[in-house]
Amino acid sequence: MIVATRLLRDRVWSLLWWSVGMIGLVLLTTAFYPAVKKEGAALNELVQNLPDSVKALMAYDERIPLTSPAGYLNARLFAILAPVLVLVFAIGLGAQAIGGFEEAGLMEPLLANPITRGRVALERYAASVALLVSIVAVLAVASVALAAPFGALEGVSIAGLVGACAAVGCLALLHGSIAFAVGAARGRRAPAIAAAAVVAVTGYLIQSLQSVTDVLDAFRFVNPWHWYLKRNMLVDGVPPEALIGPLAVSAVLFAVGWFVFRRRDLR
């Protein structure tokens, strides 16, 4: 695992800064919970009078008041901020694994050494996944550790919270794998990022428009954002498709990238 270890060492500092950012985000979210709770009744009334489409965008659930810990954490952290941040992290890694690395001219000198292309693809993908797992672990530990002191853990199961973090990781893995596969096929960074970003934005838009119109209902079963956002995971637990779906798609994307990269010309 020489290539994988080298990538991990190259990324240690970047991972550290991302971790600091992630902890900061969780801290900022949980630290404001006591204030939100105090304004409870007024806020709930305000939200209940909002149009349905706006409520959908906030991942609002009639049964779970926004001022309850589960409602608050879900809306503030898990509905958009945490997944977007982890997605950006994963897409960056996926695009760099082969596409960006090759575009910078680093692939040829590496492949002049006694190592196969398949091995390089496998190790760089595996190392990227390890980094993604690390940042998700930071998110999970920070969520549990920082929610408790602000009373934002009442009524939230720890298993549900950790599960939600795992679901964030799986959603990010899927989009990172898109960037990996496109980068492996094209040897360029920009198309890899673009492809992953387009899929992410399209999926999110379809999911948020779904409560307004049922025209797009046909797509919801293949939409990773639907798997992820269909219910409040902090209360109802993680739906299996939010984990299994992205993992299966990611495995296919990795296989495609690996296959194409072994066969094509380097750029």
Add this chain to the structure above:
Amino acid sequence: MSQRSGRHRGVPAIRAENLTKHFGAIRAVEDLDLTVETGEVFGYLGPNGAGKTTTIRLLMDFLRPTSGSATVLGGVPSDPAVRARIGFLPADLAVDPRYTARDLLDFYGRLRQFRTRTGHDPAWVDSLLQRFDLDPGRRFGELSTGNRRKLGIIQAFAHRPELLILDEPTSGLDPLLQAEFARLIREMTADGATVFLSSHVLPEVEELAGRVAILRRGKLVTVSEVAELRAQARARIEIRLAEPAPPGAFDGVPGVVEARYEDSVIHLVVEGSMDQVIKCAATLTVLRLVTHEADLEEVFLSYYAGDGGGA
């Protein structure tokens, strides 16, 4: 190290058969047939864009041929066991700017511990760093072009490869280091290594190579001994006389391809042997004889231009 050459006796270090690479409509390399014998220094010459780097990238398995095949050290270039025995210097080495020279050499050393091979010998790597006067602790991003070039050379030689594939190795090196590089090449070949050296200028290769191939627009124009090329090379001579030059004195003398008579100075262009010219000059009162060294560049340029292609 003499067992190294014996181990693969009879197997050419590089063999290309009808090797062809097209990029869309661009014919980068066309029907290339080439054999580089084990133990020789082979110059691969051609102007920029002739297909030299494309050939090298085919030999390294970075590109897959459109048709034809390349055999390197008796195997296929995609086999890691083959690449373990190759030292490769790209025309423009890219390294993560955060890596120090030591980082890169350690990383490659670990990768090269392939099967039974031992990777890098630390004493040898340190001696290379010393010979090229490169500080292993500096980051690649802080290195000058010349120092980056040095690191490129060191990483290519660090595992004492049997075959060196070097793309424009000395461009950007000062004359002192070029001499050091030449010494290193001679040491490696004395140990039985084979060297494949590409360049767009002849002097870079002339001193080291036994044979050269000349490539133009993706096609092989000629393969010949450097000595043979040199024999075809033209020398310019200037003969200053004590008396006015007798017109026509050198016309028809074997070897003279061009003669100009100007007051007391005769300008000659001579091809091949100088013998008859000297004998003819002996009949005149010669004050000074100025020769400009045999210039392979001219032979070379005539191939480039295409008018010497049949030679």
